[in-house]
Amino acid sequence: MLTVTSRHKISAAHRLYAYDGKCEHLHGHNYLIEITLAAEQTDALGMVMDFSTIKECLLAELDKLWDHRTLLYDQDPLCRPLQDILHDTSVCAVPFNPTAENMATFLGSQFFPKLLAAKGFSQRLSIQRITVFETENNSATWHNHDQTSR
Ligand SMILES: [Zn+2]
Numbered sequence: 001m002l003t004v005t006s007r008h009k010i011s012a013a014h015r016l017y018a019y020d021g022k023c024e025h026l027h028g029h030n031y032l033i034e035i036t037l038a039a040e041q042t043d044a045l046g047m048v049m050d051f052s053t054i055k056e057c058l059l060a061e062l063d064k065l066w067d068h069r070t071l072l073y074d075q076d077p078l079c080r081p082l083q084d085i086l087h088d089t090s091v092c093a094v095p096f097n098p099t100a101e102n103m104a105t106f107l108g109s110q111f112f113p114k115l116l117a118a119k120g121f122s123q124r125l126s127i128q129r130i131t132v133f134e135t136e137n138n139s140a141t142w143h144n145h146d147q148t149s150r
Helices: 051-066 079-086 100-118
Strands: 002-014 027-039 069-073 091-094 125-133 139-143
Touching: 002 051, 027 051, 027 100, 051 069, 051 100, 069 079, 079 091, 091 100, 100 125, 100 139
Parallel strands: 002 069, 069 091
Antiparallel strands: 002 027, 027 125, 125 139
């Protein structure tokens, strides 16, 4: 198996719902997202996936979803009122408390696999790992335990 890894920065605000501590307050991070793709073999050019294709097909979509947005759990009482006040798409309601662990799980198990399938890459490629760094010292990693040999 071969893997390629790309790192990508996004900025986003969030808060943790039902959390007792300073992370219950709205605040932001410059997140570093690390995506690792795996393939049994390279393509005809000798690549798992062209780094520029990773950027265009996957990371640009991540930018549209979360970059410079406020991520709030859809059960958070702040979510709907803030969406109503702002009248725009800057508040992104997510179906989970926006911890680094849950963000990594969502990206690795749902968001990126759907994009790979939509772009016709899922026959040959899979997401192996997603790491979400909240700070340079703190990160959470989702691992694909569902990887089948292709
Ligand atoms: Zn935080």
